[in-house]
Amino acid sequence: MTALRYEARLALAIAAKDARAEMRGRQAVVSTLFFAAVVLLLFGFALGPDRARLAEAAPGLLWLALVFAGVLAVSRLHLIETDDGALEQLALYPVPRRAIYAGKALAGLAVMAVLGLVVLGAVAVLFGTSIGSAIVPLLATLMLGVVGIAAVGTFYAGLTVRLRAREVMLPLLMLPILAPLLLGAVKATAAALAGDPFGELGAWLQLLVAFDVIMLTAGLATYGYLLEDG
Amino acid sequence: MTDVGYIVAAYGVIFGGLALYTVTLWRRLRRR
Amino acid sequence: MKTRILGWVAFVAVAVMALVALFLVPADLNQGDAQRIMYPHVASAWLAYLSFGVTALAGIGWLWRRDIRFDSVALSGAEIGVMFTAFAIWGGMMWGRPVWGVFWQWEDPRLTTTAVLLALYAGYLLLRRLTDDPERRATRAAIVGIVAAVDIPIVHFSVEWWRGLHQTATIGSPDKILNPAAPVPFVLTLVGMVLAFTLTWTYLMIRRYQLAQADLGREESARVERIMEARAAEATR
Numbered sequence: 001m002t003a004l005r006y007e008a009r010l011a012l013a014i015a016a017k018d019a020r021a022e023m024r025g026r027q028a029v030v031s032t033l034f035f036a037a038v039v040l041l042l043f044g045f046a047l048g049p050d051r052a053r054l055a056e057a058a059p060g061l062l063w064l065a066l067v068f069a070g071v072l073a074v075s076r077l078h079l080i081e082t083d084d085g086a087l088e089q090l091a092l093y094p095v096p097r098r099a100i101y102a103g104k105a106l107a108g109l110a111v112m113a114v115l116g117l118v119v120l121g122a123v124a125v126l127f128g129t130s131i132g133s134a135i136v137p138l139l140a141t142l143m144l145g146v147v148g149i150a151a152v153g154t155f156y157a158g159l160t161v162r163l164r165a166r167e168v169m170l171p172l173l174m175l176p177i178l179a180p181l182l183l184g185a186v187k188a189t190a191a192a193l194a195g196d197p198f199g200e201l202g203a204w205l206q207l208l209v210a211f212d213v214i215m216l217t218a219g220l221a222t223y224g225y226l227l228e229d230g
Numbered sequence: 231m232t233d234v235g236y237i238v239a240a241y242g243v244i245f246g247g248l249a250l251y252t253v254t255l256w257r258r259l260r261r262r
Numbered sequence: 263m264k265t266r267i268l269g270w271v272a273f274v275a276v277a278v279m280a281l282v283a284l285f286l287v288p289a290d291l292n293q294g295d296a297q298r299i300m301y302p303h304v305a306s307a308w309l310a311y312l313s314f315g316v317t318a319l320a321g322i323g324w325l326w327r328r329d330i331r332f333d334s335v336a337l338s339g340a341e342i343g344v345m346f347t348a349f350a351i352w353g354g355m356m357w358g359r360p361v362w363g364v365f366w367q368w369e370d371p372r373l374t375t376t377a378v379l380l381a382l383y384a385g386y387l388l389l390r391r392l393t394d395d396p397e398r399r400a401t402r403a404a405i406v407g408i409v410a411a412v413d414i415p416i417v418h419f420s421v422e423w424w425r426g427l428h429q430t431a432t433i434g435s436p437d438k439i440l441n442p443a444a445p446v447p448f449v450l451t452l453v454g455m456v457l458a459f460t461l462t463w464t465y466l467m468i469r470r471y472q473l474a475q476a477d478l479g480r481e482e483s484a485r486v487e488r489i490m491e492a493r494a495a496e497a498t499r
Contacts, residue, residue, distance in 0.1 A: 234295070236299065236359060236360050237296065237298055240299040240353050240356035241280065241299070243352050244349045244352070244353060245280055247348075251342075251345055252269075252466065255469050255473065259469060259473050259476070
């Protein structure tokens with residue numbers, strides 16, 4: 001087995017372990033979902049009741065809810081490890097660091113994808129946006145966006161999990177990095193919903209792809225340092 | 231506010247801030 | 263000794279350029295006197311980004327060589343950088359209000375990117391405060407610095423694209439000045455201001471680096487003291 005295939009299988013194994021752990025403690029996934037729903041509810045109170053205004057704001061609200069819930073989702077996946085020192089154990093094994101990061105990011109992606117689909121549906125219902133006609137570009141945007149959130153979030157969750165004040169440091173470090181992803185995802189969503197009148201959807205999706213690739217690469221490259229002395 | 235006000239605010243903070251930071255550095259270094 | 267000379271040269275240069283920018287160089291035809299703010303604003307922005315680059319590179323240096331001096335450079339870059347970033351934003355707002363009519367314009371890539379830069383710096387500096395062990399602190403800071411540095415160009419590009427779609431005319435951007443066809447006095451003043459600020463930056467970086475190294479020494483002796491005390495306490499038990 002080549003080194004790359006070995007790493008890939010390792011990453012999948014870690015992802016599967018984490019995903020299983022999350023599913024078993026099902027309340028975690030469910031409570032993250034409820035958090036997102038509550039955020040949407042508050043948006044409704046803050047910006048409503050004018051349906052036109054809410055519909056216009058819907059792409060932004062969708063992604064804000066995902067980003068905030070994403071902070072919680074990724075922090076959980078690393079908390080599993082610290083609760084019984086498993087992260088230290090993992091760091092001791094001669095396991096390529098990249099694989100650990102990839103595995104955790106994959107698990108994060110799985111959670112975020114579920115979150116994304118549910119929140120998209122909720123936004124469609126609460127803010128009256130019709131997603132049927134644009135479902136393909138919407139799903140593409142959703143996937144590209146949550147990959148970015150998972151990539152960045154997993155990385156910073158690993159960094160902050162052993163810090164004091166980690167509850168505030170994780171969002172503080174993660175959210176500014178996500179600014180361009182938020183911009184791109186919101187713009188792409190808005191363009192998709194409007195039927196892409198200016199032909200900008202492609203460009204925004206490209207931005208998301210670039211962001212994802214760059215951030216995944218950075219994460220893969222530096223996660224090792226994070227585990228060793230972080 | 232006339233333009234002068236904005237100019238004073240800008241220059242005051244920037245150049246004043248530089249001076250303040252420099253002096254603070256000097257004091258911190260002296261204490262070592 | 264050489265540093266002290268540098269310091270005084272920088273001080274004179276900054277003072278002279280301030281006077282030039284305020285009183286000597288003519289006012290802009292369109293923007294009037296408010297355009298004078300552009301000089302220290304642009305100079306500050308340049309140094310904000312230079313500092314950021316230095317911090318990121320120094321972080322790489324630490325990860326690569328494990329020489330703690332790299333981390334002292336990184337810290338200096340971050341602290342001084344956050345100051346110039348704040349100056350750049352403040353200058354941008356003071357310039358924007360009389361010229362654009364508003365303190366803030368979201369589609370201005372420079373202003374918005376610099377705001378993100380401020381947030382990234384703040385996170386970096388806070389992160390450093392939360393770790394006591396110097397080597398762990400250096401490693402964590404280096405990682406954060408590198409990822410943040412990678413993000414900044416993406417932010418800039420995305421906001422530029424955002425603006426392109428909104429099609430707002432940016433009046434009074436420094437681009438006009440940086441254009442070689444711009445009037446010579448403006449260009450000279452800007453260059454002079456940037457040089458004066460860069461001299462000051464160099465001086466401050468050197469001094470802050472010295473302070474950081476001195477702080478490390480104190481941290482180390484405090485730690486040794488504590489270990490000795492603990493051992494003495496154990497011995498007398």
